[in-house]
Amino acid sequence: MTEEVKILQLNRETMISKLEGILALEHNWVGIGERPWTDENFLREINNKWDLSFLAMRRDEIVGYSIGFESNPGVAYFGKVVVDKNYRGMGIGKKLLTEFEKKCADLGLSGIHFKSQIPNNTANKMYTEAGYHIVGHTMGDDRINRYDFFKALKTATSTIKHSKPTLDVEYRQGIEDLLKGGRLADGSMVTSFEQTLEDYLGSKVILTNSGSNALLLGLKALGVKEGDEVIVPPYMCMSVLQSVIHTGAKPIFADINHDDFNISKKGLEEKISKNTKAIIAAHMFGIPIKDFDQLRQYSTPVIEDCAQCFGADYDGRKIGAMGEMAILSFYATKLLTTGRGGALVTKNEDTYQKAKKLMTTDESDKFILGHSFQMDDLHAYLGIQQFKRLPEFIKKRREIAAFYRQVLQDTAHQNMFLRRFDENNLFYRYIVLVDDPERVANKLKLFGVEAKKPIYKPLHQLLCLNESIMNTDLAHKYALSLPIYPLLNKEDAKFVAKAFLASN
Numbered sequence: 001m002t003e004e005v006k007i008l009q010l011n012r013e014t015m016i017s018k019l020e021g022i023l024a025l026e027h028n029w030v031g032i033g034e035r036p037w038t039d040e041n042f043l044r045e046i047n048n049k050w051d052l053s054f055l056a057m058r059r060d061e062i063v064g065y066s067i068g069f070e071s072n073p074g075v076a077y078f079g080k081v082v083v084d085k086n087y088r089g090m091g092i093g094k095k096l097l098t099e100f101e102k103k104c105a106d107l108g109l110s111g112i113h114f115k116s117q118i119p120n121n122t123a124n125k126m127y128t129e130a131g132y133h134i135v136g137h138t139m140g141d142d143r144i145n146r147y148d149f150f151k152a153l154k155t156a157t158s159t160i161k162h163s164k165p166t167l168d169v170e171y172r173q174g175i176e177d178l179l180k181g182g183r184l185a186d187g188s189m190v191t192s193f194e195q196t197l198e199d200y201l202g203s204k205v206i207l208t209n210s211g212s213n214a215l216l217l218g219l220k221a222l223g224v225k226e227g228d229e230v231i232v233p234p235y236m237c238m239s240v241l242q243s244v245i246h247t248g249a250k251p252i253f254a255d256i257n258h259d260d261f262n263i264s265k266k267g268l269e270e271k272i273s274k275n276t277k278a279i280i281a282a283h284m285f286g287i288p289i290k291d292f293d294q295l296r297q298y299s300t301p302v303i304e305d306c307a308q309c310f311g312a313d314y315d316g317r318k319i320g321a322m323g324e325m326a327i328l329s330f331y332a333t334k335l336l337t338t339g340r341g342g343a344l345v346t347k348n349e350d351t352y353q354k355a356k357k358l359m360t361t362d363e364s365d366k367f368i369l370g371h372s373f374q375m376d377d378l379h380a381y382l383g384i385q386q387f388k389r390l391p392e393f394i395k396k397r398r399e400i401a402a403f404y405r406q407v408l409q410d411t412a413h414q415n416m417f418l419r420r421f422d423e424n425n426l427f428y429r430y431i432v433l434v435d436d437p438e439r440v441a442n443k444l445k446l447f448g449v450e451a452k453k454p455i456y457k458p459l460h461q462l463l464c465l466n467e468s469i470m471n472t473d474l475a476h477k478y479a480l481s482l483p484i485y486p487l488l489n490k491e492d493a494k495f496v497a498k499a500f501l502a503s504n
């Protein structure tokens with residue numbers, strides 16, 4: 001039977017000539033989409049935007065129709081499918097969908113989106129089988145719950161990862177030499193990488209096996225202990241909180257700025273007290289803290305957390321050399337990586353000696369409750385090699401960011417990086433603000449693009465504190481991070497931008 005059914009695109013002329021038949025179907029409503037329209041709103045709507053609509057004809061009789069249009073740039077919205085009650089279960093809905101998809105592909109659209117009522121299991125099964133994914137649930141104006149379906153029409157050939165390190169094959173030779181040399185723990189590479197960083201920052205450097213352990217070491221060297229308080233911005237990864245809690249001190253959360261996600265002066269003012277023994281000030285996502293010296297007015301040590309901003313300058317000063325102490329991370333996703341690794345940076349000789357002592361794990365006459373946090377020679381070798389390419393890595397990140405900005409600037413997407421912070425930003429992350437980051441990430445996944453919430457969960461929420469921290473909570477609600485790294489080529493960046501536009 002279905003062979004006899006022809007699918008025609010519904011243009012204005014056919015619509016007017018077939019209007020009576022179309023409206024008759026409205027009273028036989030079935031399928032996905034909205035409830036029947038009145039004659040009046042049907043005419044108005046179809047004139048305005050439903051330009052991807054189709055009719056199913058059997059001889060001269062209309063037996064079904066679908067309505068659709070381009071909603072967001074690059075995405076078609078499949079509004080409704082209606083099949084005459086006498087012709088249901090004969091594959092007419094599927095035929096209408098297939099024609100719609102073909103037309104969308106011809107027009108170069110990237111995805112198809114629609115909403116379907118939850119009780120309609122037959123239709124839902126058909127769409128799932130046709131490659132649609134449920135990316136969320138929404139409530140319609142009629143208070144009926146709907147599945148939110150999405151299908152990417154163009155997919156990447158492979159997944160574009162959220163982060164990726166740049167590693168050179170030439171490292172092999174150096175690693176082989178180290179293996180042959182047989183000295184893997186405290187050989188010349190650790191000393192040499194420390195020296196490189198000391199020359200760059202003009203401070204003393206102790207390499208560690210992670211950024212969080214560098215922080216724990218630094219806090220202990222400052223004498224932070226049980227009963228003390230440490231100020232932490234809560235829009236931050238969990239490991240920072242772990243380091244603070246390991247000292248026995250209490251973390252006190254100071255809010256961030258709404259526009260750069262860095263610790264705010266006001267947030268700090270509200271939370272600092274006589275018990276505060278250290279302030280952790282992280283340059284987040286590659287953006288240097290703009291008023292760093294104002295954070296230092298309290299005679300409380302400020303620890304610069306440069307895990308996400310190593311290599312940047314601000315006002316002619318190097319990030320990592322602004323406060324009494326800094327920590328670096330060389331974790332795999334970072335601007336410069338050794339796999340895992342970190343460093344404690346300080347200008348203070350006394351703090352440096354205390355930290356060194358805390359790293360003593362052998363050859364001591366007296367017992368020391370120290371930590372085995374040292375970096376080894378293999379990792380230090382990677383650090384030396386990576387450091388040579390840091391300016392090039394930063395340049396690449398900035399180029400990609402400029403490209404994203406150019407593509408996204410004419411769109412309605414709120415994006416703080418479109419407006420400010422470009423000059424000193426290293427673009428460790430490219431953050432966009434969207435209404436529902438999880439839903440957009442799920443849609444991007446269908447295009448083979450991995451996007452993530454930049455912080456998995458804010459720290460006060462992790463500790464289940466009954467406290468709302470306004471800018472942090474807002475950042476968590478809206479921020480999404482798109483892939484950005486030196487190995488992301490122009491084609492991939494173009495694809496990410498297109499997929500992002502199609503996923504909103």
Ligand SMILES: Cc1ncc(COP(=O)(O)O)c(C=O)c1O
Binds near residue numbers: 239340
């Ligand atoms: C801002 C910030 N601080 C500290 C750390 C901890 O560094 P690591 O992972 O090397 O322990 C991270 C880590 O990912 C970070 O993003």
